[in-house]
Amino acid sequence: MGTYSFKNSQFLYQKALKVIPNGVYGHYGLAAGGPDSPIYFSIAQGATVHDIDDNEFIDYMCAYGPMILGYKNPTVDEAVRKQYEKGDTVMLSSPVMVELAETLVDTVSIADWAFFAKNGGDVTNLASMVAKAATGRKKIVKVNGGYHGVAPWMQDAGAPGTMEEDTSHIIAINWNAPDEFEKAIADHPGEIAGFISSPYHHPVFEDNVLPADGYWQKIESLCRANGIVLIVDDVRAGFRINLHGSNESFGFKPDLICFGKGLGNGYPLSALVGTDAMKDAVASVFYTGTMFFGSAPMAAALATLKELKRLDAAKVMTDIGSKLTEGLVKVAEDNGYNLKVSGVPAMPYLRITNDETFQVHNTWITECVKRGAYFLSYHNHFLSTAHTDEHLKKTWNIADEAFKAVKQGLKQ
Ligand code: PMP
Numbered sequence: 001m002g003t004y005s006f007k008n009s010q011f012l013y014q015k016a017l018k019v020i021p022n023g024v025y026g027h028y029g030l031a032a033g034g035p036d037s038p039i040y041f042s043i044a045q046g047a048t049v050h051d052i053d054d055n056e057f058i059d060y061m062c063a064y065g066p067m068i069l070g071y072k073n074p075t076v077d078e079a080v081r082k083q084y085e086k087g088d089t090v091m092l093s094s095p096v097m098v099e100l101a102e103t104l105v106d107t108v109s110i111a112d113w114a115f116f117a118k119n120g121g122d123v124t125n126l127a128s129m130v131a132k133a134a135t136g137r138k139k140i141v142k143v144n145g146g147y148h149g150v151a152p153w154m155q156d157a158g159a160p161g162t163m164e165e166d167t168s169h170i171i172a173i174n175w176n177a178p179d180e181f182e183k184a185i186a187d188h189p190g191e192i193a194g195f196i197s198s199p200y201h202h203p204v205f206e207d208n209v210l211p212a213d214g215y216w217q218k219i220e221s222l223c224r225a226n227g228i229v230l231i232v233d234d235v236r237a238g239f240r241i242n243l244h245g246s247n248e249s250f251g252f253k254p255d256l257i258c259f260g261k262g263l264g265n266g267y268p269l270s271a272l273v274g275t276d277a278m279k280d281a282v283a284s285v286f287y288t289g290t291m292f293f294g295s296a297p298m299a300a301a302l303a304t305l306k307e308l309k310r311l312d313a314a315k316v317m318t319d320i321g322s323k324l325t326e327g328l329v330k331v332a333e334d335n336g337y338n339l340k341v342s343g344v345p346a347m348p349y350l351r352i353t354n355d356e357t358f359q360v361h362n363t364w365i366t367e368c369v370k371r372g373a374y375f376l377s378y379h380n381h382f383l384s385t386a387h388t389d390e391h392l393k394k395t396w397n398i399a400d401e402a403f404k405a406v407k408q409g410l411k412q
Contacts, residue, residue, distance in 0.1 A: 004053065044071035057374040131281075132194070142173075199241065234246050
């Protein structure tokens with residue numbers, strides 16, 4: 001099997017650098033780093049993506065989550081087409097918005113209402129405002145390494161474009177450390193409005209970590225005892241662990257849940273859902289956007305939720321993710337390497353533990369990408385319902401060749 005070249009991507013990237021800051025920015029920019037990875041796609045279908053050099057990839061990043069039923073899913077796309085024919089962003093809101101809110105309320109266990117926006121960060125930001133509106137307090141507790149978007153309060157102190165004041169009411173504690181939450185409450189009595197966290201810990205550049213036994217129950221009881229709004233950021237994990245909210249799999253009930261990414265199978269939509277107790281607070285916050293009412297993405301989400309339910313998608317993705325990583329671990333072992341898998345099966349984080357410097361790990365990932373399995377060295381991966389056994393078999397072969405290439409490289 002030959003390895004891919006990325007000449008056309010590189011050429012276009014050089015042009016882009018002249019007219020787009022950083023050429024490609026944000027999380028796409030981080031991945032577009034070296035000469036050994038694709039940057040621009042030509043077409044995507046199911047679980048595969050072609051780049052403009054005509055290379056084909058089995059996509060294990062799923063656009064960082066939105067692709068949950070496969071690219072160009074016919075059921076979702078048909079629903080979108082039909083809605084586009086009627087109109088998308090129009091002078092009035094669409095009936096599909098009400099139907100989608102009803103569906104989310106029926107689907108997500110804690111949801112009594114739904115509020116729609118575009119990106120995940122829109123609703124994590126709204127959630128923090130709702131917590132402040134509901135409690136009349138200032139401070140938000142978050143988890144070190146947790147990502148909630150790019151609003152100034154979510155960024156690291158000192159990040160370019162932010163001011164000290166932006167994070168002066170943010171308290172960061174470590175994951176799986178309820179004692180630190182207890183201490184924060186004791187240090188700031190009556191001042192903490194909300195606690196925000198993903199349902200399990202999925203930072204970048206680090207193994208992912210599930211909640212310890214009793215962790216969420218302790219956090220939940222501390223929130224209840226102290227009038228703190230409990231916010232789950234399910235933007236990334238939403239619908240890949242449990243259709244009814246990832247919290248259901250970890251045995252606790254938040255006040256607010258943020259969804260995005262997979263909600264519309266790639267069409268731009270996010271949602272904040274919450275309990276009746278939060279409804280007045282969210283209604284009191286003035287929060288909107290010109291594009292928030294676009295109805296085609298709502299039709300996409302409605303079709304996506306129906307398909308996720310019909311397919312028992314969280315189980316499908318969990319099973320295929322487990323199978324993928326079991327095979328990869330074995331291929332690694334056969335080649336004398338140890339592949340550590342962390343996080344949940346539908347969103348596995350991979351790390352080769354043989355060297356501390358990550359050189360073997362990074363090279364192996366690059367060699368996989370150069371042969372058509374799109375992995376990322378520092379981020380959890382994503383499975384979809386479009387990944388099949390055929391894709392897995394191809395991927396294991398690619399992984400095997402990539403290990404051999406790593407060994408060959410080390411010998412030279
Ligand atoms: N929360 C989590 C857990 C995320 O993973 C992300 C995006 N990676 C966000 C919030 C922000 O979502 P968006 O990029 O759609 O604003």
